[in-house]
Amino acid sequence: MQYEKYMLNTNIPKYFKQRRQQLVDSIDEGVFVFPSVQEGKGAVINYLYRQDSSFYYLSGFDEADACIVIVKTKNQHKFIVFAQDRDPKKELWDGERYGLKRIKEIFSADEVYHLSDLEHELPKVLSGHQHVYYSYGKDEYFDKRVFTALENLRKVQGRSGKGLLTLKDPVEVLGELRVIKKAEEIEKIKHACKASVAGHNAILSQAKPGITERQVEAIFEYTIKMNGCSRTGYSSIVASGANATCLHYVRNSNELKAGDLCLVDAGGEHDYYSADITRTFPVSGKFSQEQKEIYEVVLKAQKATISALKPGVPYENNYKISCEVMTQGLIDLGILQGSLEENLEKMTIKKFFPHNIGHWLGVDIHDVGMYSDEKGNSRSLQDGMFLTVEPGLYFNPEDDSYPEQYKGIGVRIEDDILITADGHENLTAGVPKEVEEIEAIRQEAIK
Ligand code: GLY
Ligand code: MN
Ligand code: MN
Numbered sequence: 001m002q003y004e005k006y007m008l009n010t011n012i013p014k015y016f017k018q019r020r021q022q023l024v025d026s027i028d029e030g031v032f033v034f035p036s037v038q039e040g041k042g043a044v045i046n047y048l049y050r051q052d053s054s055f056y057y058l059s060g061f062d063e064a065d066a067c068i069v070i071v072k073t074k075n076q077h078k079f080i081v082f083a084q085d086r087d088p089k090k091e092l093w094d095g096e097r098y099g100l101k102r103i104k105e106i107f108s109a110d111e112v113y114h115l116s117d118l119e120h121e122l123p124k125v126l127s128g129h130q131h132v133y134y135s136y137g138k139d140e141y142f143d144k145r146v147f148t149a150l151e152n153l154r155k156v157q158g159r160s161g162k163g164l165l166t167l168k169d170p171v172e173v174l175g176e177l178r179v180i181k182k183a184e185e186i187e188k189i190k191h192a193c194k195a196s197v198a199g200h201n202a203i204l205s206q207a208k209p210g211i212t213e214r215q216v217e218a219i220f221e222y223t224i225k226m227n228g229c230s231r232t233g234y235s236s237i238v239a240s241g242a243n244a245t246c247l248h249y250v251r252n253s254n255e256l257k258a259g260d261l262c263l264v265d266a267g268g269e270h271d272y273y274s275a276d277i278t279r280t281f282p283v284s285g286k287f288s289q290e291q292k293e294i295y296e297v298v299l300k301a302q303k304a305t306i307s308a309l310k311p312g313v314p315y316e317n318n319y320k321i322s323c324e325v326m327t328q329g330l331i332d333l334g335i336l337q338g339s340l341e342e343n344l345e346k347m348t349i350k351k352f353f354p355h356n357i358g359h360w361l362g363v364d365i366h367d368v369g370m371y372s373d374e375k376g377n378s379r380s381l382q383d384g385m386f387l388t389v390e391p392g393l394y395f396n397p398e399d400d401s402y403p404e405q406y407k408g409i410g411v412r413i414e415d416d417i418l419i420t421a422d423g424h425e426n427l428t429a430g431v432p433k434e435v436e437e438i439e440a441i442r443q444e445a446i447k
Pocket of ligand 2: 265276277278414
């Protein structure tokens with residue numbers, strides 16, 4: 001019988017190299033330095049490792065204790081990897097490593113060094129360049145090492161009269177690269193969305209009064225993993241009743257009670273891309289009158305916002321449309337007083353809708369990429385952008401300024417939208433959100 005060990009991925013796609021080239025093409029001159037996320041130092045237990053998003057996006061290399069350096073050269077770019085070498089004693093505990101020799105070949109690196117050589121080799125790479133792109137202030141340990149490399153370069157420069165390179169944060173250039181999703185990314189995104197849609201549908205059809213929020217979370221995790229996801233993209237929010245008015249409730253310890261709503265914000269991650277979906281449903285098969293009123297205001301805002309999405313439309317439109325629709329909705333319900341204009345002027349909706357309308361979605365849940373230009377003007381949507389639309393209304397039960405019957409209601413509806421050449425595609429539309437659809441599924445579920 002043949003036993004197989006954990007298999008390293010030796011088939012690294014060409015697109016990582018193309019991304020590195022695009023990165024250097026977007027600057028005039030310079031060297032990029034990206035450290036890895038460190039393995040949980042000092043931890044007794046190993047947690048599933050996740051590489052730094054930009055590091056992974058540019059290399060496909062997922063080992064800890066490493067650093068990648070990308071140098072703009074005259075004609076193309078040079079890719080240098082600092083990493084750990086093979087070590088049978090360490091590998092016994094943590095699994096096989098690529099090792100320096102294999103990294104060169106598998107990851108198409110031009111040069112490979114041991115990480116312990118960083119302070120010694122990096123000055124040589126930086127010498128003669130004017131800019132170093134490095135996200136300082138994120139990781140004290142690597143900051144120290146990169147600054148030591150700069151000190152070493154200063155020593156080498158001696159009394160030449162030359163100053164050190166200018167330090168720049170790579171986040172803006174990277175943001176521009178990452179904000180437009182490429183074909184291979186869209187494929188992974190679609191996989192994550194499909195698995196997450198299955199996860200939310202499993203919850204809708206299986207959650208019963210009396211089970212805990214954590215058990216709801218378990219239904220989701222089970223389903224996404226059965227559908228090819230390695231983990232959730234973030235801690236799942238399963239908030240029943242008034243817990244839904246706490247925006248980042250992740251305790252998930254209460255029991256689902258008939259009569260309450262349950263808000264689930266959860267997404268599965270597939271190969272570094274995650275979905276980010278929220279649905280709110282009645283634990284029993286039916287929304288109460290007030291729950292339904294609020295739910296329909298949020299749904300109307302979400303649908304109006306999504307339907308306007310297409311290339312050329314300013315990003316800020318999303319927030320404007322949702323605020324307008326929800327403000328009018330709350331005026332119609334008698335929760336807000338005065339005209340639409342007066343309320344929009346004072347932005348009274350912020351009390352009920354305190355967060356933003358969404359965010360770019362990609363290798364990070366709140367992905368990099370600017371939302372406005374240098375002058376502060378909202379940027380226009382483009383084919384290949386991927387974003388969430390997630391309006392919500394929340395009525396804090398401890399706030400006495402709300403009409404009594406709405407207290408404790410929290411509703412959010414969130415979908416993941418890809419901007420396409422001729423409009424948009426809702427990649428998470430497979431989870432029902434119409435009142436009648438949800439009620440029908442829920443009534444079946446609690447039978
Ligand atoms: N789940 C995090 C968010 O919706 O932004
Ligand atoms: Mn979310
Ligand atoms: Mn979101």
